[in-house]
Amino acid sequence: MVKFLLLALAFVLAHAQAELEGKWVTTAIAADNIDTIEEEGPMRIYVRELTCSEACSKMGVTFYVNANGQCSETKVIGYRQEDGKYRTQFEGDNRFEPVYATPENIVFTNKNVDRTGRTTNLIFVVGKGQPLTPEQYEKLEEFSKEQGIPTENIQEVMPTGKQSE
Template identity: 30%
Template sequence: MKILLLTLGLGLVCGLQGLDNSAKGSPKLDGKWFTVALASNVTSKIEEGGSLRIFVYNIRVYDGFLTADFFKRENGKCIPFSVTAITKEDGSNLVHYDGLNDFSLESFDDEYSIFMLYNIKDGEVTIWGELFGRTPDLPDEIKKKFEEICERFGIGKDQIRDLYNDDRCEKLR
């Protein structure tokens, strides 16, 4: 298991290291976001009631830390929660949520961001992806890019859920 974790950590691109939210003209990760799509090799985790079906509403990058605010639905109610990522010396990015998640920021600009994660819980590894947009929906070309990135991680098109028509706890934003 240690070798698997080391391999995953070394294999991931450290997307946060290259972020400079103070550079003029560069894309900013900070601010309001919407979850546009989720993907996973274990689709039950991103379906209604699944532990990884979460909805982002804000991301903050400060002093090398990334903190994200989310909603999740439990018993028909939208519950807010926050997570803060830790960047380890080897460059891997970790966040605790429903286990340990080793993640990378695969692609982003001012309009969208794509995160890929390895969720490790009870000895099981689940691969999942999140497509965030500054608006509740995104152009098809960005969704296609998300599909292509997911495919590189072994997630098929049939394992992606577009959440445009989903109740993403918008009333609480």
């Protein structure tokens, strides 16, 4: 029985890894502190790729940020914690997790505590380059409310010329 459970766990982790890995682009962002995701805000990230290693205990996130008129590529590695969330350092301490995944979209929650101690709750939606459908946007609004993020703080992110990189 134990071998069966371990095999099932390995299958689930492999499936999750396959579903998360690959080229993705930021489709929408929401935050309770809206200034963090405005143009050139510190948490307005433009995701381009997700990688998993070591049975997805490490998740790599490659993204672009635009600060002071400069667009730069950044990569962080999140390390899975005992509670299943990933932890990394970027503009402070971040604890993030994928909460919903389909072949078209992945929804992440993230809690950022910046260097001043300010906490921001965020939602990132990454996809394959298509805008959210009206139904998906409605689900995002509902989820945003559940997370304590005002729906007016949802921002759809337009694709940039860097998509193919």
